[in-house]
Amino acid sequence: MSAIRHALSIKREDDFAKWYQEVISAADMAEESGVRGCMVIKPWGFGIWERMQRLLDDRIKAAGVQNAYFPLFIPLANFEREAAHVEGFAKEMAVVTHHRLIADGDGGLIPDPEAKLEEPLVVRPTSETIIGDAMSRWVQSWRDLPLKLNQWANVVRWEMRTRMFLRTSEFLWQEGHTAHADEAEARVETMRALEMYRAFAEEDAAIPVIAGEKPENERFPGARETWSIEAMMQDGKALQAGTSHYLGTSFAEAANIRYQNREGGQELCHTVSWGMSTRMVGGLIMTHGDDDGLRVPPALAPFQIVILPMLRGKPEDAALLDYCEGLHAGLAGQSALGEPLRVLLDTRPGKAAGKRWDWVRKGAPIILEVGSRDMENGVVSMLRRDALWNAETGKPAFQNPARETAIDTISSILSDMQSGLFAEARERRDANITREIDNMEGLAEFFGEDRRYPGWAEVQWSKPTGEGLKAVEEQLKALKLTFRNVPMNTPPADGTCIFTGAPAVERIYVARAY
């Protein structure tokens, strides 16, 4: 068994944070922009986000939700009217105060003092209040309900410490906003969106998640209930990958979203909001990446198959290109995972081996190298990103199927890879959850220094509120821990609360988190 020379310089087990940065750079996904807190999403990273958008948007439309677009700028007054919301959000936001620049007389530009806005505008951190304004105009009668809207947009939350995809001042997301006649229907929508996110994460992104309700202290500002899906990263930390909020009637009251019911009376709507962001790309990296770079699940790969002809700048290249174009055409006619295959014939200048490692680091699911020997034998040299190495030789595990065989079997290979990546992540996640902890010492030990990448603990607790909850938060904070969520469909509590010693009422996940 030979030593494998991995494609990255940093291994996950040595320094997970640095490894994460190296994947982003080595897979050419994103980079710092030079503008404070804002990143540039490069074509491969953006291509993955576009695939996420396409597949999630299909699910959104299938649920009868309509896309629309609302202003980037929100008047200050909107933030002033919903007390809990402003407290949660009125902190770090980009504020537009002027609408013109003028020369400073010294070769530079300054905001024109004559062009100061009467009321500053906030760059949206989220759009509940501005969409609420629209809903108050659009909803008149019970016939207008439910009103189910979604927008794909950029939002800004000024961040002091940023990390690409996970925490940036500007990020991309979708935000769903729905208005309903009553609480029951609004709760159904809250859970529908949560289930949509679970299905998207698990089926499309191959990321196993736990769906559950956030405790009171982790709720969206102003929400009655916040639900999330939580994914375990390879360092054991949790990533909140999507949220769905039941907002009750407080946002409707602030924005005056009322309707005439069937009996002619006026009632407040119950509203719901739900969102998923480019953070998911960070989750993808930390779930599927390995010491050779990213591995993109086939459903999300901008290109699922990359063909690399081994060109030599000689006349024989023409025949090789013909052979590869035949391969490309044959593959492009196939489907996988319910969509036409996405195949790239990469003829850029550069050596095939160098290009191979570029695509390995980017995580393209399948690489097909084709040299003149392959052509003569009617075969291709196939490398699966999920089975990259031959452990015995320490070399890349090329297979050499006949060209027609490769074309015929590629669809099932991609399906296998999609489910294989999910199964691998789920096994790792499940192996790193403990349900055995029944006191604070055990918790401290589980997350202690000697465990490099501890996972999650599902513990029983008494669900205190107010000061009691604050005290529990302090206990967690001392261990650098947070509550994740109260998972659905778990056995009822039967023990005592590890924080308060009182009888437990439910089970809740505790973890370090991004």
Added chain:
Amino acid sequence: MSAIRHALSIKREDDFAKWYQEVISAADMAEESGVRGCMVIKPWGFGIWERMQRLLDDRIKAAGVQNAYFPLFIPLANFEREAAHVEGFAKEMAVVTHHRLIADGDGGLIPDPEAKLEEPLVVRPTSETIIGDAMSRWVQSWRDLPLKLNQWANVVRWEMRTRMFLRTSEFLWQEGHTAHADEAEARVETMRALEMYRAFAEEDAAIPVIAGEKPENERFPGARETWSIEAMMQDGKALQAGTSHYLGTSFAEAANIRYQNREGGQELCHTVSWGMSTRMVGGLIMTHGDDDGLRVPPALAPFQIVILPMLRGKPEDAALLDYCEGLHAGLAGQSALGEPLRVLLDTRPGKAAGKRWDWVRKGAPIILEVGSRDMENGVVSMLRRDALWNAETGKPAFQNPARETAIDTISSILSDMQSGLFAEARERRDANITREIDNMEGLAEFFGEDRRYPGWAEVQWSKPTGEGLKAVEEQLKALKLTFRNVPMNTPPADGTCIFTGAPAVERIYVARAY
């Protein structure tokens, strides 16, 4: 022949500007947001924009351009370094000066004086400079060229007088940015993008356009050449519907985009940018709308066919719904214009006749009404939006094909409608272009008060520059006219310039414009 009672209250011939506003409102496309200069794009308007995005994006990707995403905020310094660019743009822009709000002690919020940015940030009016920064990092060698990027984004140009879709402070667009090794290749890309826009406008949006070069005074700030496609609206005015700019090396110099050529020397790149925006939705309305509302070309319709069951809230409804679901399934299995049909079965509460007129105003290409009599006879009542009225009876021109016939023929009906809308617009455009004007009096007469909706004049001119061009601009301005573009593929000039009397060197379009 009976009088037709149209679905709108204002006719195009009576007041085109008010008619335009009524279409937007009656077709439920957009509305004022309450935020200065920003509109809300409602689901039907946004659905049309999404279709435009999808079809244009397919063309962009097919040309080997890669999508990416760049920051919303641009440092002031970026605008200071390219002199001509700053002069053109450094006027009306949204400026972010603070990154936090605090309570003003009086129940309100104010920008926190402690959180003033050291350098203000501008909300992007366009992204040449910030993408130029990225290109300077990404381009090292000739092997990295051409670099062809595109982004779909919101941009902001502060506008004092706004008109929905045509001129709003925030709008949505795509901006392509490419870098090339030499001028020849950059010019090829400039023309490729122009041709892409022509094809998109004519084939997808059914809007006939004139492709040509803008004169010097209408160039993008800092560009060497600006090319546009120009469409004629039904009031005879021109709408610039897409632009492609050859930027020479000046942006590359300002952003330091250099590459090592094959011989090892350092050279500046030649850059190109091209864009199309939500303005196109305004163009769609003013090209295809009629006195009954919008008519959406089938390629861009979010729903091409709307099925309206005439429900009566009685037990018989179940059989009718079954019949309509069969119709829906049959249609959804068909394709038109190369894509699966987009069909809506509209079962919302409300009377079928009221819903019919909603869909007429929105411009859904085909409405299929189905009542119990239709069901008994195995037929549907079909209304084509492009042939809405029976001129003899003054009533909607329903046809009654058998259900199976409707399913089998719908694809060719939609294709006919797509080409019919284009042909109609092209005939109208061509009938409203004059090439007969050879002096300023003739020009003044053509655009005189007694002609309600004059079209365009193609005139010969001597293409003066500098002060000479300014004088010509003044002559045009006095008649409220602008240059549109110098059309491609026209006969060489053979007369005298109508502005200067000097020998003409080319032909150019003159028009009122949006």
